Every structure is written in structure tokens, then in C-alpha cells.
Amino acid sequence: MKIDDWLLEILACPACHAPLREDDAASELVCTNTECALAYPVRDDIPVLLVDEARRPGEPRAAAPGEPEGAGE
Numbered sequence: 001m002k003i004d005d006w007l008l009e010i011l012a013c014p015a016c017h018a019p020l021r022e023d024d025a026a027s028e029l030v031c032t033n034t035e036c037a038l039a040y041p042v043r044d045d046i047p048v049l050l051v052d053e054a055r056r057p058g059e060p061r062a063a064a065p066g067e068p069e070g071a072g073e
């Protein structure tokens with residue numbers, strides 16, 4: 001994933017408005033506020049800055065709420 005530096009600078013956590021940092025390994029943008037620390041997914045190089053889509057700290061991605069995976073089948 002590639003997030004431009006200028007873009008990362010203007011992005012902020014929608015939950016607490018703290019700056020975000022890139023987590024390349026997880027393809028996520030992680031809130032730098034340790035009280036919040038939500039991890040936002042990046043899909044097709046586009047950050048999804050929605051609290052509903054964010055992963056809570058310490059929570060495995062598969063168990064994230066709102067993940068529609070396997071819901072229909």
C-alpha cells in the first residue's frame with residue numbers, strides 16, 4: 001500500500017482527531033492516540049476512515065464487528 005505523505009499529514013482519526021500512522025504490514029492506518037488506537041483498513045490504496053470499519057486494538061481482524069464475511073453463505 002502507498003499513502004502519500006501529504007495525504008497522511010491531513011488525515012486524522014475520525015474518532016479522536018489524532019494523527020494517523022501507516023502500518024504497512026497490516027495495510028492499515030493506525031491512530032497515534034494510544035487511548036484510541038483504532039486501526040483503519042486501506043482498500044485499493046484508499047484509506048477507509050470510518051469508525052464502523054475500524055479495528056479495535058487487540059482485536060483480531062476476523063472478529064471485527066461489521067465484517068460481512070461469510071454472512072450470506
Ligand SMILES: [Zn+2]
Pocket residue numbers: 013014015016017018031032033036037038
Ligand atoms: Zn483515534
